[in-house]
Amino acid sequence: MSVILRTNHLTKRYGHRTVVDNLSMTIHEGDIYGFIGKNGAGKTTLIRMITGLAAPSDGNLLLFGSSNLLEGRKQIGTVIESPALYPGMTARENLITQCKLQGVTDESQADSILTLIGLSDTGKKKVKDFSLGMRQRLAIGLSLVGSPKLLVLDEPINGLDPEGIKEIRDLILKLNHDRNITVLISSHILGELSRLATRYGIIHRGRLIEEFTETQLFERCHTKDGKAEMDLEEYFLNAIGGK
Numbered sequence: 001m002s003v004i005l006r007t008n009h010l011t012k013r014y015g016h017r018t019v020v021d022n023l024s025m026t027i028h029e030g031d032i033y034g035f036i037g038k039n040g041a042g043k044t045t046l047i048r049m050i051t052g053l054a055a056p057s058d059g060n061l062l063l064f065g066s067s068n069l070l071e072g073r074k075q076i077g078t079v080i081e082s083p084a085l086y087p088g089m090t091a092r093e094n095l096i097t098q099c100k101l102q103g104v105t106d107e108s109q110a111d112s113i114l115t116l117i118g119l120s121d122t123g124k125k126k127v128k129d130f131s132l133g134m135r136q137r138l139a140i141g142l143s144l145v146g147s148p149k150l151l152v153l154d155e156p157i158n159g160l161d162p163e164g165i166k167e168i169r170d171l172i173l174k175l176n177h178d179r180n181i182t183v184l185i186s187s188h189i190l191g192e193l194s195r196l197a198t199r200y201g202i203i204h205r206g207r208l209i210e211e212f213t214e215t216q217l218f219e220r221c222h223t224k225d226g227k228a229e230m231d232l233e234e235y236f237l238n239a240i241g242g243k
């Protein structure tokens with residue numbers, strides 16, 4: 001299985017403060033990598049370094065096995081914090097604008113993405129009248145322009161109601177299963193994350209303290225006869241020492 005992302009001793013300091021500390025992580029093709037940490041643990045800072053929004057103070061990263069990050073980042077779709085949507089435009093107009101911005105001349109891509117994200121029936125409705133869940137699906141849709149191989153989602157389900165969360169979950173699973181898109185997702189909502197992720201990384205005070213697969217998580221959280229003893233939330237709290 002090929003390696004999509006590898007960080008080597010990646011470090012970010014702001015002044016004297018180290019907010020990402022010597023962090024080495026690996027994401028393989030096909031993973032849905034759940035990135036877990038408390039507020040301020042360094043998740044967004046790591047994601048910003050991966051996507052080129054922040055420069056590392058030390059260490060480096062490889063994308064798709066290469067140190068040519070300019071090329072690699074063309075194959076990454078990103079949704080970080082509040083997505084930048086044009087509120088006065090329809091979903092389709094937003095997608096067409098994104099195609100133009102990225103130099104994608106085949107506008108049929110906009111229509112196929114619209115169908116994929118379940119917004120093809122929104123017609124003339126403007127984004128300002130969308131629910132939060134619809135906006136979030138559109139934000140993911142915009143990140144799909146250019147057919148990325150890696151999707152980086154920072155807290156994509158924050159503030160969504162259960163229906164909105166389910167729609168995002170179904171979309172992520174569809175993108176991963178049907179389009180073979182690898183996903184890095186950070187979320188505080190661990191119950192939800194555990195329904196999606198195939199691998200996990202726990203970051204605490206800027207350090208990656210554990211990486212494990214869903215199978216390992218299952219084994220660690222269940223007795224030999226399959227009885228559940230812990231969920232991801234409890235596992236996470238134990239891993240960071242309940243702090």
Ligand SMILES: Nc1ncnc2c1ncn2[C@@H]1O[C@H](COP(=O)(O)OP(=O)(O)OP(=O)(O)O)[C@@H](O)[C@H]1O
Nearest residue numbers: 014017019037038039040041042043044045046188
């Ligand atoms: N530009 C900056 N200048 C100084 N400190 C920063 C900057 N960006 C982030 N930090 C600090 O780095 C630490 C890690 O922040 P980061 O946003 O990466 O955490 P996080 O794990 O994403 O948290 P949250 O879940 O709250 O978003 C925080 O203490 C934050 O205050």
